Amino acid sequence: RIPFVNEIMENVVTCNLNDNIDVLAKKIIDNNVNHIAVIDDNDKLLGIITSFDITKAIATGKKGLEEIMTRNVITVYPEESVDICATKLEKYNISALPVVDRSNKLKGIITSEKISSLLGRIG
């Protein structure tokens, strides 16, 4: 049986629009993750920032969070099936999907690493 999103989603590291790139880089390293969700004061999803975007800041000299974050975020709902996630990740060439409820409130995250682990011997 293919699991539902809410069965395998994980906690997500978050930040707000005031954080600078140095703070974000430390959050990524300290939490050993590649993805940070940008949220407002009501936990609504505003954007996503990844280690790829921090790398882009080095490659292009951009300095501000709003310059490097992705605003148009591909997301999934908790009650969707995980094969839908695998299809979305492949279609958009991305490695994580924030999980939101119907009012766009952040609930968790699904990564390609987590989906890949379902295929492992111990999965």
Added chain:
Amino acid sequence: RIPFVNEIMENVVTCNLNDNIDVLAKKIIDNNVNHIAVIDDNDKLLGIITSFDITKAIATGKKGLEEIMTRNVITVYPEESVDICATKLEKYNISALPVVDRSNKLKGIITSEKISSLLGRIG
């Protein structure tokens, strides 16, 4: 049937020990990938650098390639089964496995994104 590594491995972006972090950041962005394999003049694998490591350079102020690259690389062979990859990725909390032959020559790369796509509807 679970595929073998050589059936789904992809081309990998490479660099050598002389490249600096700015050059690596541009390679990551221009190729739209998160992983770069560090090789010698005979295509032997020396290390791996990811967008996570570039982010680490920002968080710690480290400047040299050899300071941020990972030398002790977890790899797989072309004839291994893909479920072995999924298990190794999960065990070491990493998102890619360089594929090498028995003399440690680089052949390709397997990412958690590629394995995840096997689970998708179009997989």
